[in-house]
Amino acid sequence: MNPFAEYLIAALLLLGGAFSLIGALGLARLPDFFTRLHGPTKATTLGVGAIVVSSVLYFSSLGEGIGISEILITVFLFLTAPVSANMLAKAAMHIGVKTTDDTRGNPWEQ
Amino acid sequence: MNHWLTAPILIPLLGGILQAFMGYAPIQLRRTLAITTTVLILGASLVLFSMALDGDYRMYAFGNWQPPFGIVLVLDRLAAFMVVMTSVLALFAHIFSLGGSDEGNRQFHTLFLFQLMGLNIAFLTGDLFNLFVAFEVLLIASYGLLMHGGGTIRTVPGLHYVVLNLIGSAVFLISVGMIYSVTGTLNMADLAVRVQQVTGENLQLVKAGGMMLLVVFALKAAILPLCFWLPRAYAKATAPVAALFAVMTKVGVYAILRVYLLVFGDQAGPLANLGMDWLFPLALVTMAMGFIGALGADNLRSLVAWQVIISVGTLLAPIALGSPAGLSAALFYMLSTTWTVAGLFLVASLVAGQRGTAGDRIVTAPPMRNRTFLSVLFMVGAVAAAGLPPLSGFVGKILILQSVPAGVEMAWLWGVLLMGSFLSLVAYSRAGSIVFWRTVDGHLESPPRLTGPTSIAAGALIALTLAIVAMAGPINKYTDATAAQLLDHTRYLEILETPVVGEEN
Amino acid sequence: MELIFALVIGTLTATGVYLLLRARTFPVVVGLTLLSYGVNLFLFSTGRLATGQQPVLGSAETYSDPLPQALVLTAIVIGFAMTAFVVVLSLRNLADNEDDHVDGRQPQPTEPSKREREAGSK
Amino acid sequence: MSLPLVVFLPFLGAIAAPLFAQGGRTAIAIASSVPALIALAALFPHWETLAGGGTVLASYEWLPALGLSFSFRLDGLALLFALLILLIGLLIILYARYYLKPAENVGKFYALLLCFKGSMLGIVLSGNLLLMLIFWELTSLTSFLLISFWNHKQDARRGARMALAVTGGGGLALLAGILLIGNIVGSYELDDVLAAGDLIKSHALYPVALTLVLLGAFTKSAQFPFHFWLPHAMQAPTPVSAYLHSATMVKAGVFLMARLYPALAGTEQWFYMVSFTGMATLLIGAYVAMFKHDLKGLLAHSTVSHLGLITLLFGMGTKLAAVAAVFHVINHATFKASLFMAAGIIDHETGTRDMRQINGLWRYMPHTATLAMVAASSMAGVPLLNGFLSKEMFFAESLQLNLPGGLAWLPPLVATLAGIFAVAYSARFVHDVFFNGKPVNLPIYPPHEPPRYMKIPVEILVFACIMVGMFPAFSIGPLLYAASYATLGGEVPDYHLTILHGINLPLMMSVAAFVGGLLMYSQRQKFFDFHARFREIDEKAVFESVVSWLVDLAHRFTGAIENGSLQRYAMLLVVSVIAVALVPLSTMGVFVGENGLSPVDWPTAIAAGVLILCAIATAIGHRERFIALVLLSVVGLVVALAFARFSAPDLAMTQLSVEVVTIVLLMLALYYMPSWTPHESTGGRRLRDLVLALVAGGGMTLVTLAMLTQPFSSISQFFLENSKPGGGGTNVVNVILVDFRGFDTLGEITVLAIAALGIYAMLKDTALTPPPGDGQGHPWTRDAHPLMLKQIARPMLPLALMVSVYIFLRGHNLPGGGFIAGLVTSVALIIQYIASGMTWTQDRIPVKYHNVIGLGLLFATVAGAGSFAFGYPFLTSTFDYISWPVVGKFEVASALIFDLGVYLTVIGATLLALVSIGRLSPHSAIKSPREKS
C-alpha cells in the first residue's frame, strides 16, 4: 500500500476517533442541554465523516474498486443531524429545560 | 410430487389475499367468496384424507430441496385426520358467521382464512421451525379474531391470551435453538435420527430443550397450570371464533403427538418418552380443574370453555400413557369433543342472543323465542360433551377408559374421569334447567330471530355427534390405523430418502 | 467471549422476565421486547460465535452458520409484528378500561353490547 | 330382525308422534300405540322358544374395538319385562290421552314417552352389556325430561335434576362396573358374561366390579340410601309416575340384578350388600309411606319399600327367593301402576293430592274407588290378589335366611314389620281417601267419575291383579317360569303357584301383619304425633343446597385460581419452564464444553457491558416510561451491533430497521398511555419476581455457555454449497430466506400482513382521549409540523427510496433484501407522516395499504406457484443470466419476485399499522373514510 495513503488513512481515523470522543466529552461535561447540543451536531458528525472517508480510502487502496457508497453515509448524516438538533432544541425549549446561568438571551416559547 | 398437499394451505392463503383486497366490496360478494374458499378447503382436505387412507407417508418438498435441507410437508393419517376435522368445523363456524357476526369489521373473513392456513400448515409441516411459523400464523390470526366484534369485554382476556402466547413463542424459539444447537437440523425426521446419537452433556441440553418445548405445547393445549388464559378468552370471543378456537387447543395436542412420538419416541434412547411421566398426572389435574371450573361456571360460554379444558385433560391422559389403543381412543375422542364443543359455543351464543340482558348467564330470564330448538341442541350437545350415552362423547370416553391397562394409572384415570363426569352431569343439567326452564314472565322487546345460517351451522355441528356414533366403527378403524402408523416411526423416517423432482431414477 | 455473550443473554432474559411480571401493559411490552432480544441473540448464537465469517460467498474464507441467521431474521420480523399487535392491544385495553392495569382486577360486569346481542342472534 | 325392531320402533315413533299432534290427542295416542302393537306382534312368535328356556339372539357389528355391538337377546326374563313395558305402556298411552289437557304439549309428551319406552326395551333386550348401559343412561335422560315435563314448576325441575344426578351418577358407576366385567371376561356379550360367572366371582376385582354394578342398580331402583330421589320424581305427570316409577324404570335396577344374577350372585359380598340394602329400603320406605299426606308420595314410598323387598329377595341368594322376586316384580307393577292411575284420576278430578283434603270420595266416584281399593288390597297383601302370593313367598323365604351370629330372627321380623306398615298405609290409602268424612276445600268440587276410557287402563290392571291372584298358575305360570329360568340361568326349583299353601308360618306372619297394620292405622294419630316430633327433611332442598354449595365452592375455587391476573398466569408459565428445564440442567456437571472460551475482545466486552447496564436500567427505571424506551433503544442498538460483530450483516440491518420502526410505534402508543407506571406490587412480590428473573436469566446464561462451547455440525454446509449453483445467489442467508426455506418467509410475511390487518380492525372503532399535555404539566405545543423537519424530509424521500432499491436489488448476493428494503421505504414514508401529517401525506400516496399488503402476498405466492407449471413443487426457484446490449450480463431470478412480494408486504403492513395508530389522534383529519360498515 502506498505509504502516503497509509498515513492519510491513519490520520483520518485518528481524527475521526478524536472528534467522536470530543463530541462525547462535550455531551458529558458541558453545563446545559443547549451547550451539549453542539458536541454531537458538529464534532461527532465530522468524526464519523472522517472515519468514513478513511474507509473509502482504505478499500480503494486495497484495489477493491472505488467504494464511494460510504460517502452517502456522510451525506445523510449532514442532512439529518441539523434536523435532529432542531427538533431536540424545540423539545427542550418546550419543556423548559434549565439553561446555565451564564446564558444570555432566552429561549422562546411559541 | 403431489401438489394436493399444498392445497389446504394455498387455498386459504389465496382466499385470504382476495379478502384483503376486497375490504370494501359488497358484503354479499365477500361472503360468497369466503365461504367458497372454505368449501374448497374442505374439498382439498377430503382429497388428502382419501390419499392418506392407504397408510403411506407422502412428502412434499418446498422449493424441491431434499429434506432435511428444505421445508417439507408430510401427509399421514394423523395429518389428514386433523385437517379434515378442522375443515369441517371451520365450514360450519364460517357459515354461522354469515348470520351477522362477520360484520363489525371488514377483516373477519381474511383473518378467518389465514387462521385456517396456519392450522393446516401446523398439521402438515415436517419441520420444527416451520411449525413455529405455523403457530405464529395461526396465533396472530387468532388474536385478530379474538378481538373481533367490538365491545370492551374481550380486551383483557385477549391481552392475556396474546401476552402468554408471546412468552410461549419466546420459549419455543429457545427450545428450537437448544435442539438445533446440538443436532444441527430442523427437519423432524432428521431430528428423530440425530436425537438418537446425542451423548454427554449435550443430552441434557436436548432434554431441557425438549421439555421446554413440551411446556410450549402444553400452553397451547391449555394444560394445568397453563390453562387459565383460556376460559375467559373463549367465553368472550364471538361465537364463530370461539367455535373455531375449539380446535386451537388440539393443535397443542397434535404437536405433542407429532413431536414427542416421532422425535422423542421409543427409539430415542436416553431421551425416549421425554416428559410423558409429567404429562399423565398433569392431564388428570387438568381434567379435574376443568370439571370444577365447569361446575362453577356462571354462564354457558364459560361452562363450554371449561369443557375445552376437560377435553384436553381427557385427551392427554391416554396420550401420555402411549398405548396404541390409548392413542386411537384419544383421536376418536378428539374428533367428538372438538365438534361438540364448537357446536355448544354456537348454541350458547344463540341462547345469549335471545335472553336480553341476561345473555348466557345461568340465571332466570324471560323465555326465549326459539326455546325448543335451542334447548334440544343444547341438550344433545351437553349429553355428547358430558360423555353420556348414546352420543359420541360416550364412545370416546369408553374407548379411553378401556385403553388403560389395569393398574394405578387405571384407578386414577377412571376415578377422575368418572367422578368428573358426574360433576359435568350436575353442571349441565343445572345450567340447562335454569337457562331454558326457569323463566320469568315478560318478553324481550323485539326478540331477535334465528337466521338460516346460524341455525344450520349450530344444528349441523351438534348433529355431527350423531354422525360420529353412527360411523363409530369406521372412524375407530381409522384411528386405530393412525395410532399404529404414529408408533411406527421408522416409516416416517423414509421421507428423508424420498427423491425430489428430477432426481427420481 | 462466550461467557460475556452468555451473560448478555442471561441479563436480557432476566430483565425481560422481571418486567413481564409487572402489573401494567407497558412494562409487559418492554419486557417482551427485552426477552425477544435475548431470544434472538440466543437463537443466533446456536450457530456459534464467529468473527468476520459472514455467510456471503466470496467475502470470507470460512463462513458462519447461515441457517440460524435466517431463522433469527424470521423471528425478528414475526417479533416485530407481534410487538406491534400487542402494543395496539394495550391501547385498546386503555381505551376500554381506562387504565393499563392487567393484574387481576375483576373485569367489568359482562353486559353484552347491543351489537353483540344482534350478532349473536342474527 | 324383530328384536332390534322392537327396540327401535318406539324411537321412530317418537319422531313420528309429534307429527300427529295437529290431529289432537286421540290421533297422537293412536299413533303412539302403533310401535307397541307391532312390537307385541313381533315378540309373539318367539314364545315357543322362550317358554322352554331358550333364547333368541340378533347381533350386528357396531364398534368391535370397543366390544360394543348391536346385540339383542330375548329370553324369559327379557320377555317378561318387555311385556310389562309394552302392555303397561299401552295402558299409559290411553290413560294419558285423557289425563293431559289439550293445551299441553302433547306431542312432546308422547315423543318423550316413546323414547323412554324404547330405551327401556333396549335395556331389557340388550345382549351386550355396553349396549345395555347406553339404554340405561338413556332412560335416565328421558326420565329427566319426563319428570320435568312441567318445567315451569320449580319442584319439577329440581326433582328431575335430582333424579338425573342420582340415576345418571349411578349409571357412571355401572359403566365402570361393566367395563371391569368386560375386562375380566374379555367380552361384553351377555352370553359370555353369564357363562363366566365363576371366572368373575373368583377375580380379584370382583368386589369392585360388584360394588359398582350394584351402585348402578341401587340408584336406579331407589334403594337406601339413594331412595330419596324417587318421591321427588312424583312431580312428573301421573302417567309418567305410573309408568316409570312403578312399572318400568325403577325396575331397571331390579332387572339388572336379575340379569346378572348368574354372573354376580351367590357370594357373601352379594348376599350382604344386596340383602341388607334391600332390608333397609323395605323398612324405611314402608315406614315413611305411612306418614305421607300426598297421595303420590305415599305410593312413591311404598314403591321404594316394595323395591327393597324385591332387592332383599334377590339378595337372599336362594333360587326360590329369586323366583319370588321375579314374581313380585310382576305383581307390584300391576297393582302399583293401577294405584298411580287411580291417584292421577283423583288428582285430576279434585285438583289436589293432599289426603287431608281428600275425603269420602266413595260417594262421588264409586267406580274408581272400587278399582283403587282392589289394587290397594293387593298392595297390602290381601289373599286372592296377586300381591298376597308373592308376599307369602317372601315371608317364606325370609324364614329360610340363616344369618350368622344368631340374627336369624331379623329377616322375618323385618318382613313382618314391613308387612304391618304396608297394611297400614294401604288402609290409609283406602280409608283416608274414599271414606273418613267429607272433602275439605277441594279445588274442584264436586268431584265426579273421570271419562270412561280413562278408567279402562285401571280396570285392566286390576283385572290382572285378580286373575293372577286367583289363578296364578294359569295366568302367569308359564311366563313366570320362563322368566325365572332365564334369571337363574338354568333349572328352576320347585315352586307351587297356589292361592294357599295351608296354615304355616308365613301365613301367620301375614295375619300378624294384617292385625298389626289395621291396629296401627286405627291408632294412626299417635304415630303421626310421634312422627311429627322429627323434623322432616326435604331431600330436594338438601340436594339443591348441596348442589348450590358445590357450585359456589367450585366457583370460588376457580375464581381464586383463575383470578384474571395476567401476572399470575405469566408467573405460572415462567415457573413451569424453569421447573422442567432445571431438572435436566441440574445434572450437567460442567457448563464450559470441549471448545473452551475464546479470548475477550475489549470493545465488544464494553458494548456488552453497555447493553447489560441499559437492560438493567430499563428494568429498574421502567416506571419512567419514556426513559425506559430510550434505554431500550440502546439495548436494541447494541444487539444490532452484536449481529454485525459476529458475522451477521443481514441481521444487523434487519434489527436496525425494525428498531427504528418499533421506536416510532412505541412513541405513538405512549402518547395515549400514562407516562408513569405507579408502584403497585408489594415488596414480597417484587422479591419473588426478582428471584424468578434471576433464575431464568441464570439458566439461560448457563445454557448459552454450555452450547457455545460445544463442538457442532449442522446441515448448513449444504446451504453454503448449493446457494450459488442451486439458488443463484451468494448471500446464503438471503437464499435460505427466499429459496431453501422460502416457505417460512411466506409464513412470516403472512404474519406481518395479518398483524397489520388485525391492528387496523382493532383500532377502527377505538376512541382514545390523549392527555392534554405531558406528565410534567406542559401542554402540548401547537406546532404540529416543524418547518425544518418538513423541508428536509422531502428530499430524504427520493434518496431513501433509491437506497431501498439498492438494498433490495443486492439482497440476493450481498447483505440486504426485500425485508430491509421494505422497512427503509416504510421509514422514508413514515418521516413524511411525522413531518407533514396524515392528511398531507395520505393525499400523496395514492394506494390503499390493504392492497399493497394483498399485492405483496400475491406476488410471493404467485412467484412460488410459478413452478407448478413446470411440474416442480411450490417455491422452486429458477434463475438465469441474460446478456443485453449496453446493459451487459445480469441475473434474473424468480426468487426476486418472491422478494418483491416480501418488500411490498412489509411496506403495506408497517404503514397500515402505524397509520392506524396515527389515525387515533384527535388532530388527525383522516377519520377512516369509507369505514361505516
Add this chain to the structure above:
Amino acid sequence: MIITVALYVTIAMVTLAALLNVYRLIKGPDAPDRVLALDTLYINAIALIVLLGITLGTRMYLESALLIAVMGFVGTVAMAKYLKRGSVIE
C-alpha cells in the same frame, strides 16, 4: 501496520465516546439530554461499524452503517416530537 495501530486507537476512542454518551443517557437530567445521547450513540454506532469493516477488511457491513445514517434520526425525531407535541403522527 500504522493503520492497525490507528485503528485500535480509534476504536478505543469511539468506544470511550460511546461510554460517555451512555453516561449522559443514564444521567439525564432531562429527557432531551437522553435523546440527544441516544442520537449520538447511533452516530457512534456508525463509526464502530465502519471501523469493524476496516478491521475485518470487508465492506459487508457498510450498508448497516448506511441504514443508521438514513433511518437513525427518525427515532430521535419521533422522540423529540413526542416530548413536545405528544402525537407523533397526526
Add this chain to the structure above:
Amino acid sequence: MLDRLGFPQPWLSALLFVTWQFLSEGVSGASIVMGLVLAMVIPQITHGFWPERPAFVKAWKMPAYLLIVLKDIVAASFSVARLILSPRPPRPVFVCYPLQLEHPLAISILASTISLTPGTVSADVSDDQTLLLIHALDAESDQEIIDAIHQRYEKRLMEMFQ
C-alpha cells in the same frame, strides 16, 4: 422539455442518477440504464411531495455553497473541540436572527448550515418564518453572529432562491 420526457424535477433526477452511480460497484452499462430508470421513476413517485416547485433559480451555485459549508464544518468542529476541551466555561447565548429568506426550503438549508457550522445551532424558526432562534456556544456579541451568517450564507442562498 425535460418535464415532458419524464423528468419533472431535473435536478433531482440528476442527483439520483449520480447517487446511483455511487452506490453501484463502478459505472457500467447496467448501472447507467438502472440509474436512468430510477432517475425517471422515483421523481415521478415522489413528485406529489413537492406541492410548490422549489424556486431553484441558480442551482449551479449550490456546489460552491456546499464547499464553503464543508470547509466551515471542519473549522467549526475544531473550534467546538477547543471549547469543549478548554477549562473555561462557555458563554452561551440565544440570538434572534432576522430572516430575509422567504422560501421555506431556503430557510431550512440556512438553518441546517447554521447548525453544522461554528458554535451555533438553529433552535427554532418563528411561526411567521421571519425569525430564526440560534443558540451559540460561545459568542461575544449577537450582531457579530448575525452579520457573519448573513454575509457568509444567507446572501448566497438568496441569490440561488430569488
